[in-house]
Amino acid sequence: MPDDTELLAQIGRGDQAAFRTLLDRHARYLFGVAHAMSGSTADAEDLVQETLMGAVTSAGKFRGESSVRTWLVRILVNKVRMWRRSDRKHERTVRLNDVGASGRPPGEPASAGGSVSATVDAKLDLTQMLAQLTPEHRQVIILRELQGMSYEEMAQALDVPRGTVESRLHRAREELRKRFKGYR
Amino acid sequence: MECRNELIHAYHDGELSPPAQVAAVEAHLRDCAGCAALLAELRQVSQLVAAAPLADMPPAAMKRMQQAWWAAQDRGVLRVASWLTAAAAAVILAAVMFSSPGERGETATTVNAPQFVAWMEQSSSFQQEPDEPQDELLIATQYIANDLALAEAQVKP
Numbered sequence: 001m002p003d004d005t006e007l008l009a010q011i012g013r014g015d016q017a018a019f020r021t022l023l024d025r026h027a028r029y030l031f032g033v034a035h036a037m038s039g040s041t042a043d044a045e046d047l048v049q050e051t052l053m054g055a056v057t058s059a060g061k062f063r064g065e066s067s068v069r070t071w072l073v074r075i076l077v078n079k080v081r082m083w084r085r086s087d088r089k090h091e092r093t094v095r096l097n098d099v100g101a102s103g104r105p106p107g108e109p110a111s112a113g114g115s116v117s118a119t120v121d122a123k124l125d126l127t128q129m130l131a132q133l134t135p136e137h138r139q140v141i142i143l144r145e146l147q148g149m150s151y152e153e154m155a156q157a158l159d160v161p162r163g164t165v166e167s168r169l170h171r172a173r174e175e176l177r178k179r180f181k182g183y184r
Numbered sequence: 185m186e187c188r189n190e191l192i193h194a195y196h197d198g199e200l201s202p203p204a205q206v207a208a209v210e211a212h213l214r215d216c217a218g219c220a221a222l223l224a225e226l227r228q229v230s231q232l233v234a235a236a237p238l239a240d241m242p243p244a245a246m247k248r249m250q251q252a253w254w255a256a257q258d259r260g261v262l263r264v265a266s267w268l269t270a271a272a273a274a275v276i277l278a279a280v281m282f283s284s285p286g287e288r289g290e291t292a293t294t295v296n297a298p299q300f301v302a303w304m305e306q307s308s309s310f311q312q313e314p315d316e317p318q319d320e321l322l323i324a325t326q327y328i329a330n331d332l333a334l335a336e337a338q339v340k341p
Contacts, residue, residue: 032238126236145233
């Protein structure tokens, strides 16, 4: 089975089967990340489609400096940035139109207080967990905690100074700490 | 070392350097319950986020993405067509440049149409992507050759 780098080369030559394999390997993960960033199933699907098309057309530019998945996430982050610019309403706190596994409206804590109690037995999915963050905070949390990107990599991917990445990450974590204190 | 949250975050993320800074933070963590508690909470947040399931992609979405790929492949035909349009424009330009010696009052070399088409075929700008159908290029080449031959016939005295 070819590795991801070889798949990209095959896709660059128009290999349909290679594209299907790349899709199988990464589409679900990219969808999850896109959904966490956008809060919408329809938007997430569009973003992943644009990401994969972008990857296909620029397959020849992949230099192997990161994993293919990280490269795809960088393309996705860029697509999310353009998507938000094209529709300013996306910059407001996301309006989730998907109800999570708990059956509660997204973002609504299980307990009356501001934090989620340890007795909640329904596991929140990532989108719900990040729902109350601003889009900028959501992005850095995803890139750092899911992708393990360094501060420098995040700064490049988001096209902001490193200091901005650090301060956003600190504030995002502060929000999550308050919300999920004691949650297991 | 005084308490600095940004250093605890950076330590948690493995972003501290040089090693002396790492050692200084670790020494501080041993002595400061507040910073140690912050580090513990950062680890908990990271574990929570990493463990949170991603939203599931609807099965139909995978199919739609494959269809989008097929549609994009079909649009590759349009890309070939745009190359041919550019090639045809280059041929017309060459015909104008190399023809009409009488109008310029000089002896000019007319370009032989088959020779020009042969040159176009060998030109790097006319190189095909691998696995593209050959017949479309041949058809286009013949079309251009016929056009150029017609242009030749019109400008020769």
